[in-house]
Amino acid sequence: xxxxxxxxxxxxxxxxxxxxxxxxxxxxxxxxxxxxxxxxxxxxxxxxxxxxxxxxxxxxxxxxxxxxxxxxxxxxxxxxxxxxxxxxxxxxxxxxxxxxxxxxxxxxxxxxxxxxxxxxxxxxxxxxxxxxxxxxxxxxxx
Numbered sequence: 406x407x408x409x410x411x412x413x414x415x416x417x418x419x420x421x422x423x424x425x426x427x428x429x430x431x432x433x434x435x436x437x438x439x440x441x442x443x444x445x446x447x448x449x450x451x452x453x454x455x456x457x458x459x460x461x462x463x464x465x466x467x468x469x470x471x472x473x474x475x476x477x478x479x480x481x482x483x484x485x486x487x488x489x490x491x492x493x494x495x496x497x498x499x500x501x502x503x504x505x506x507x508x509x510x511x512x513x514x515x516x517x518x519x520x521x522x523x524x525x526x527x528x529x530x531x532x533x534x535x536x537x538x539x540x541x542x543x544x545x546x547x
Contacts, residue, residue: 409447409488411516416443416538418455419520423531433534435478443521443538445486451495452483455536482506491515493523 418441421433433439441455457478482500486493495510512523521538 406490407488407514407516409445412445412488412493412514412521413447414445415541416445416521417441417541418443418536419539420535420537421455422535423527424524424533424535426532431531435480441536441538442541443523443536449485449487450483451486452481453495454481455479482510488514 418439421435421439421441423431423433425431435455435457436459438458439455440458441453443454444452479501482495482497482502482505484498485496487496488494491514493512493514495512497505497508497510500506510525512525514524515522519539523536523538525534526532527534
């Protein structure tokens with residue numbers, strides 16, 4: 406069973422995708438090359454920031470000519486966190502999207518071979534959204 410110490414620290418996003426009950430995988434909401442940081446502090450606070458790193462492609466594979474980014478290209482929130490068994494709860498205090506402020510975001514959590522996987526059941530056009538994380542390299546001094 407996971408312990409809070411297993412999650413404490415800083416994690417870097419390595420994959421963000423949709424997963425269906427039949428095992429099918431498709432591009433996640435921030436594209437194939439999303440980037441992000443997830444921080445679980447031992448004092449019970451957390452922060453998550455995820456962003457699209459490439460603009461969505463137009464019909465010919467290139468970004469739209471007037472692309473300047475949008476609110477759908479970034480998701481960030483922070484608040485408190487707690488681990489219960491194989492579930493981590495994020496209690497959102499502030500966020501880039503007002504609809505998540507004041508909510509409890511529940512994720513199934515696994516840690517296998519250095520990969521922290523957070524899975525959220527959607528119940529919409531996709532069954533799950535999955536985020537895979539690896540421990541971030543230590544920040545260099547100076």
